[in-house]
Amino acid sequence: MTHLELMKDVYYVGYVDFEVRNFHGYSTHKGSSYNAYIVKSGEKTVLIDAVKRPYYEYFLSNIKHVCDPSEIDYFIVNHVEPDHSGSFPLILKHLPNAEIIASTRGKEILEAHYHEELDKKHFENIRAVKEGDTLEIGNGKQFTFVPIPMIHWPDSMVSFMSDENGKNILFSNDAFGQHFATSKRWDDENDIAEIMWEAEKYYANILLHLSGLITKAIPKVGALAIDIICPSHGVCWRTHIGKILEAYTKWSAGKTDGKSVLIVYDTMWGSTEKIAKALYKEIIHRGISAKRFRLTNADYSDVITEAMKAKAILVGSPTLNNGLYPLVAEYLSYQKGLKPMNKVGMAFGSYGWGGGAVKEIIKELEETKIDVMEEKIEIRFVPRPEDLDFKNIVDKLVEKMG
Numbered sequence: 001m002t003h004l005e006l007m008k009d010v011y012y013v014g015y016v017d018f019e020v021r022n023f024h025g026y027s028t029h030k031g032s033s034y035n036a037y038i039v040k041s042g043e044k045t046v047l048i049d050a051v052k053r054p055y056y057e058y059f060l061s062n063i064k065h066v067c068d069p070s071e072i073d074y075f076i077v078n079h080v081e082p083d084h085s086g087s088f089p090l091i092l093k094h095l096p097n098a099e100i101i102a103s104t105r106g107k108e109i110l111e112a113h114y115h116e117e118l119d120k121k122h123f124e125n126i127r128a129v130k131e132g133d134t135l136e137i138g139n140g141k142q143f144t145f146v147p148i149p150m151i152h153w154p155d156s157m158v159s160f161m162s163d164e165n166g167k168n169i170l171f172s173n174d175a176f177g178q179h180f181a182t183s184k185r186w187d188d189e190n191d192i193a194e195i196m197w198e199a200e201k202y203y204a205n206i207l208l209h210l211s212g213l214i215t216k217a218i219p220k221v222g223a224l225a226i227d228i229i230c231p232s233h234g235v236c237w238r239t240h241i242g243k244i245l246e247a248y249t250k251w252s253a254g255k256t257d258g259k260s261v262l263i264v265y266d267t268m269w270g271s272t273e274k275i276a277k278a279l280y281k282e283i284i285h286r287g288i289s290a291k292r293f294r295l296t297n298a299d300y301s302d303v304i305t306e307a308m309k310a311k312a313i314l315v316g317s318p319t320l321n322n323g324l325y326p327l328v329a330e331y332l333s334y335q336k337g338l339k340p341m342n343k344v345g346m347a348f349g350s351y352g353w354g355g356g357a358v359k360e361i362i363k364e365l366e367e368t369k370i371d372v373m374e375e376k377i378e379i380r381f382v383p384r385p386e387d388l389d390f391k392n393i394v395d396k397l398v399e400k401m402g
């Protein structure tokens, strides 16, 4: 028995990263983890995934707590992004007897990443698996490999282990993950509301633009007799599997929280903020839920999570140099990449002479395939009280939200 034992025959050998606060631009307020696992069948030993390169020593030490690394027969690489494969070239030196298994694209992308460090023979010997390929490891345990291209990279796959004598486990890699650091490895050992929020934020920031593919993948995953999901980030799922599958179905379908509004803006001398606050007041007076974020004080990873759920996204910017205020431009660019679905949009802002920001907002929203209202709000310099009467425009917004 070791503290790394997750359940019978399955061990956690990853790294919990309490310090990370920025994951390629995504704000990780609660850290993250790079999960890796070892499965033992009594006949074979399998390592599943690796960790970010800086945590290689910790990873190796965990493996050594569980087994002699030379006893590892198979090393499954579900995904090559460096948060999982960064330590791949280093750990290989300790796995002289392991056959490496990856998807066909994984084999190719491993070489594209690590050709400087490893001989060609390392890549030639990788077993490339395709959908439905299996690996028997003895004592009733069998892996089935299912590529899930673009969830999150072209190489991504999941490995499903059926076990005649135990639990069936889906090693899902990025899917169903959360950027969340905890010493408690199971969903039901943590606050489930907190875990679901992090899963939602993870979906919004990493997977939202891939929703079309996820919609197709969910039934495939749902058809497996899963008892446990072990992702590559955050906690493992054993009690709330139905909840996370249902949430993925909802998020990937672009379902929103009824009539709800996100107001996102920045302000230079306070005029655009006055518009944002007046819109908010008019909306909530009608019993419609609304959230308001000033981008100077909010980070776009949190805001996009709200954008995924809202029915309407109202974006405000003052005009600066005939165009957008910088943080608004940054947010709109991020939002355009992630493509939130089924949204109504509206632009507002203040200007001094020529204007330009509102026009730019509309262009960005349209390129995001958001259904932009014809109506817009543009106010010169400082709004007068009568300029802030938004009854008519909010009527139209409510109508458009359906």
Ligand code: FEO
Pocket: 079, 081, 083, 084, 152, 153, 174, 232, 233
């Ligand atoms: Fe967690 Fe796509 O890497």
